[in-house]
Amino acid sequence: MASSDYSARHLSVLEGLEAVRKRPGMYIGSTDSRGLMHCLWEIIDNSVDEALAGHGSTIDVILHSDDSVEVRDTARGIPVDAEPKTGLSGVEVVFTKLHAGGKFGTGSYAASGGLHGVGASVVNALSERLDVEVDRDGKTWAMSFHRGEPGIFDDGKNEPSPDAPFTPFVKNSELRVVGKVKRGVTGTRIRYWADRQIFTKGADFQGDDLIGRARQTAFLVPGLTITIDDKRSPEGEKTAFEYQGGISEFVDFLAPDSPITETWRLTGEGHFTETVPVLSDSGAMLPTELKRECQVDIALRWGTGYDTVMRSFVNIIATPKGGSHQTGFDQGMLKFLRQQVEQNARRLKVGNDKLEKDDVMAGLTAVLTVRLPEPQFEGQTKEILGTPAVRAIVAQVVQKAMSERFGSSKRDDKAQSALLLDKVVAEMKSRISARAHKETQRRKNALETSSLPAKLVDCRSNDVGNSELFIVEGDSALGTARRARDSEYQALLPIRGKILNVQKASVSDMLSNAECAAIIQVIGAGSGRSFDLSTARYGKVIIMSDADVDGAHIRTLLLTLFFRYMRPMIEEGRVFAAVPPLHRVIVMNPGTKPNETIYTYSEAELQAVLADLKKRGKRYQEPIQRYKGLGEMDADQLATTTMDRHHRTLRRVRVPDAEQASAVFELLMGNDVAPRKEFIIAGADDLSRARIDA
The missing domain is CATH 3.10.20 (Ubiquitin-like (UB roll))
Known part of the structure; x- marks a missing residue:
């Protein structure tokens, strides 16, 4: 049992930490798995800050089977000498004093993720046990804590455990020397057991989230190796991340679509002044005006899709809810592209309509990073940057760098700039058209089908939940399907051959294509950003193509259309593939x-x-x-095998299916020839002539 001894000397140590234990949500956001992960990243971020400052290039994270977690780095190591004001070792100060650390002044870190000085001490306060080892000055120093109180655990010959007998220090704390290391070897190892009195039942370290965040950090700090070793199960995996390309490589990883522009890098810096309280030699807090430097580094590219992928960071700490830096990016980019559209209004055929933020952001994948000393965040969870001056600096950097890009005399830069303007104007026209359509168009009932394509064979029922739209291949299949269907709730829409490859077509090309436009019009819910699932005219959309290579090709094209422009239909499980015999x-x-x-x-x-x-x-x-095609069946056979609800088999299309289809289609039909050539050469030996349906 852990000792309950509590002496007077610990009052100053635990007074602040007790507030953490009473109100943990104030410091870590919540006490579920999200809060548990936040604690882990407080420790990891300290090691990352060291790597960012040029100290140490490896960080290892080990998830032990006893629910503890260990973080190791090869940085400078936490200071072990006595801190002058408290007389305590640097290790004890870092882990027991709130608002203590090396990130308040400007001597140790020019820019860091930690700035409140509460990260390590908060994790310590919320841990049943925390062990820290520091390699420094040729020795290995060690210290242990029990819910924030320093002392010694008596593990004996057993593995370290929070249930081991604990003896708190009564007079003086002891930073033990437990080993020796070679001269010049430095680093820190922290292992802790989260306190189950604080965290909710079921709170657990999320392996996928940890891997995702580790990968993200490795992108942000080129050359840093982060290893995740999950030992919680026998089949646990060890994953390592290291990237040399930085945020440009990060953008290429995040991008969900094929590119319109290359990955552009926008960099710059700006200066601002702010008044902050500074501790004087006499111990008084004096308001002092300091000059700050803000470095801006942005990687971005536009793609053929309309989804926006935006990641913003301050000193490599993610700010998922944005802040002044993201506001500056939005304003700077919108202002610049508006100016460019106005200057090219005649070529782009725009009237008095103006771009909006959504037009610019459609298809954009961007990683925005800023670095500055002592940024102002909203709360310890650091989800929103509050430093006001950063907004104007980022906006200025964006406008200047984009002006240089658009003013370049290089042929590729000119071509990509023109394509970008074409894209944002197409998005603007699509938005205006969708808004006008939404204002004037209402769902047609069975007596009001005049605006729908003439080739649509509609059903009688207005019950959306019970209705089905079959997209069938060719007129011959339509004739058979018309006799095989249940006209009460089954509608038919024939398409002629292979529709447009929307993977590499622009939005305007897609909307002007007769087959694509007909499908979007019949479903009646719009497309892209304006898609409204609640207005869809049919409960199920069933792709019914021949069971051959051409049929599979047509099905893939249709899936790509749904995935790119009507994705909510797939996400809600309302798109199916018929399975003909x-x-x-x-x-x-x-x-x-x-x-x-x-x-x-x-x-x-x-x-x-x-x-x-x-x-x-x-x-x-x-x-x-x-059967070579659906047209070879008679109506009874088609109804029995493919359309009758009581006998048919349908394959529900899921998002991973569509993503995989989209990726394969990009490989086989996209603009980039080299990967397709490699794929064909690599698979040539495995090709079976008998499988070719010709």
């Missing part, structure tokens, strides 16, 4: 007993059925019918 086997029965029909959906299934029939001594008609 490949073969029809007629089993001949003796006498007057009617023959039996068996449909199979793959070559393997056919062989299994034939083997079973042979085993049972059954005869079947030969040759076995192999």
